[in-house]
Each structure stands twice: as C-alpha cells, then as structure tokens.
Amino acid sequence: MKKILVTGATGQLGSELSVLAPSYPQYEWIFADRNKVTLGNLKLLQSQLEDINPDIIFNCGAYTAVDKAESERDLAFRINHEAVKLIAKYSAENNVKLIHISTDYVFDGSSSIALNEEAKTNPINVYGESKLTGEIACLKENRESIIIRTSWVYSKFGNNFVKTMQRLMQERDEINVVNDQIGSPTYAADLAKVMIDIIESPKWISGIYNYSNEGEISWYEFALSIKEFGGYSCKVWGISSSSYPTLAKRPSFSLLDKAKIKSVYNLEVPNYKESLKKIFV
Template identity: 45%
Template sequence: MGTTLVFGGAGQLGQCLARVAREKNFAGLIFLSETEGNILNNESLQALFERHQPSHVINCAAYTAVDKAEDEVELARRINRDGVENLARLCAAHDAVLLQISTDFVFAGTGNQPLTETDATEPLGIYGLTKLEGEQVIPPLTDKYFILRTSWLYSEFANNFVKTMLKLGAEREELRIIWDQVGTPTYAIDLAACLLHLIETQSQEYGLYHYSNEGLTSWYDFATAIFELRGLPTRTVPIRSSEYPTKATRPAYSVMDKSKAKARLGVAIPHWRTSLAECLKRLN
C-alpha cells in the first residue's frame, strides 16, 4: 500500500481514522489539518501530491454548518464543491483513488422506504445542495473514486449529538427532542473502519455508496437510548420539527439502504444501538 492523504484530518472523522489506524497498525496515513491541506489552494495541493505521491486520498474536509450555510452559500459551495473538484483533478493526474464523504441531506426525505444510490436527489438546503454538487464534479474527472453518503455522525471526538445529549442530560431533568425526523445514527469509528477497509483491500469497486449504521430511529428515540444506556434519569419529551424551527429544512426520512455496500465492498455494518453502546463505553 502507498501513502494516503487525509484532508480535514483534525475533524471528527479524521480523528476517528487516526484512532482506527493506530488500533489496526495501519501505516501510511498522513493527516492534514485545514491549514496544512487547504483544499481551496491549488498550489499547495499540487505540492502535497508531488511530495507524497499518494495512492489514496480521503476527503473529510467539508462545510457542515447546516443552518449557517443558508447565509454563507458561496463559502459552502467553494469548500463542498470546488475543493472536491480540486482534489478529483489532482487524483486523476497522480493516479490516486479519491474517497469522498457525502451526506443523506442530498435527499428531500419525503418518502418512507430506505433510500438507494439510484433514488432521485432533491436537497432541501444549501448544505445538501453543495454536497451533491461535490458528488457530481467527481465522475467527469476520474473513474477511481468512492463516494460514501453517511448520516448523523457521532463519536467520542469533536462536537456531536451524543456528546451534547450527555452534557445536557447531566444538567437538566427534562429535554424536548424532535421525533418526526427519522434516520440512522452512524458511529464515525465504523465509517473510518470502512474507509480503511477499502484501502487495505485495494478495492476497485468504484462508485457511489450508502454507509450508515443499520436500523433506524428518530432523534427523540436516539436521545432516549443515550440516556438509558448511560443510566441518566433525564426525561425526554417528543416534539415536532415545527416546534423547533431551524433556518435549513432537514429531511424527514433519510434512512439509507446499504445493500450495495455490503454486497460489493464486503463490509460488516453494526446496528446503531450496538455502536452507540460501544461509543458510550469508550466515553466512560
């Protein structure tokens, strides 16, 4: 195996990749922070590619502030579309495989059946739109890519729903949580293991895939499970999305079908409750 450049290496998924790599004695990963590997700076990107001659590139860098994106459209587009285009072009020039992370927010979420890779996309906000644009710039530039759409990422690193609930649950007796948005929480450690599996196996099953943990839940039930597994007495009260208005509209149903990933990539995907229990154990 050659060298793998990890852009956005200081973020949640980057930190998860570093931990999984340590546990698996997986060598050859170079983690680049936003300043070390600015995906908008073509000159510095070119220098990085020439210096390291990577076999694989994992792009964890993204604009992920869903509500803020509604006001910062151009910045979100530069990072989520133009930055990806820069990486795809350099991957093609250096014969490297691009592993790009995308999102369930590319869907409108108006249905009630698990979404496949061939289902129509219809982003409801700027974040989902710019991530979809990031997906679309890749195929014209290179054939050697994996796009993994994921959802509801959490881990012991960075800021995420699980850590926020643990903090609030320790401070308050009762929390009001949205119940009419349904999806699947994804332990970022599991996603990191999937990405390293693709590199380790030198997979050439290139294309677009869905990867989240198995099962489905609402934010309300997710929060309730966190408190139950952690033994916190916090009461949860279900509320509708309309009772907690946000600038950007979220998909109401964004459960993704993982059949393609399981069949072609040979990855085992744990159930979300199993992975949540593992995360909470590590947070202990």
C-alpha cells in the first residue's frame, strides 16, 4: 500500500484532503501537522521524512502570513524555500512523487490577460518571493516534481476571505471590499480532488501547473457572491486598494490560465460560483 504524506494537515487544503482520504482506502494517509513534520527546523525535518518514509508527498504546508512575512523574512524563506528544497531533494533521492503547492503571488500583477505557466514571474512582496524561490529550488532538486500554483484559497476550514465575509456581513450594516484586484477564487476541496486525480492518473507529467476555479472577478465581486448565497442584508461597497493599505503589496491582476492542467489531466474546472455554493449548504 502506497503511503501519502500530507504536510500542513490542519490548513485548508490539508483539511479538505483529510475529508476525501476515506474515499481512497488504497492509500495509507499520513496527515502531518507542524509537530509531525516541522518545516521550520530543517534537521528535524530530514529525520521526520526518513521516519515516515512516504511514497507520495503532498506539500501543502507553508508560511502564508502575507503581511507578517514582511517582518519575518527569515522564517518565511526557511519554510517556503529551504524546507521545500529539502523535501524536493529527499523525494528525488528516494523516488517519491511530490506535488508542491505554490501561489499566484509569484506574479507582479501587471498583466491584463490570464497568466499561463510560462508567464514572467516578478513577486512584489516577501511571501511571493519566498514561494518563487521555493518553486525554483523544488524543480532544481527534483525535476520530476509537480508544482500547482493556486489563488484566493477558501474552505470551510481555517481562516479565509469567505469566512471573514460571512462573519462581517452578520455583524455589520455595511463593509468595504477592494475592487481593483482581479483573479479567481479556489475552493480548497476542488484543489484537493485535483491532487488526488493526478496521482490516480496513469501519467505523471512533471512541471508547473495553474489551478483555480473559473471566473474573472475582483474581491468586491467575490464578496457580492458571498452576500447573495448567504442571504445577508449588509451593504457592500467597492473601494480601491489605495484606500485599504496593507504591509505587503498585492498583485492587482493574478488570474491564472488553467488550460494546461485541463488538457494534460483531462480535468473539468468548476465556475467559482458553483463551488462557492457548497460552503452554504
């Protein structure tokens, strides 16, 4: 029986994988939180990987505090670069299949068309920089690895935009949401299923892939959809990102082109509204 190690087990994606895991009993699933797989301690990480001895690694663990990363650069790079490098090296040396999760924040937001896997990277914050460095290290150490870039991830688990909007729309009469950052949300349950579909596929084509739900929207439009499905009466106003300054800059346009993953793995990608509805069931 093949053993799948999932890092970041308590995060949104790891939690969604744990929901799906019982439907795939042909695998032994190891869900590792930060105590079982310590991405911030490289010496410990090496021995933990050796002890677990997986056949497949889903590397969902990451440093994801985008604003905090501006002042915790070393920690962000240790987790998002050095740990990824070690995991990729381990997987190459031990013939382990690796799917590593990355982000749309590797882009600077200057594009006006959906970004494919060949688009020029140019991160504008420390988080994006650390994730891009991790991608480069991952492919350098293990040319057979698969990297999936995703965006605007949400789930019933963890902290995310959807849950924040649900709370604020119940607490307040009106809220402001940024309307000049464009992309597409990703329902973590959809991405979790895609990862399993890839390992279940008879082919393994390494490299970088993009995945998010279909649709081209702003955070403001996303909030309006949340309001619609939740039946909230709260007024939602669109504001410019300059009116809502954050420590870390965000790309103003990071819509991902999913043509490659759809073609290679014959996947159908749901529209974001179709997936968002599931949160309200």
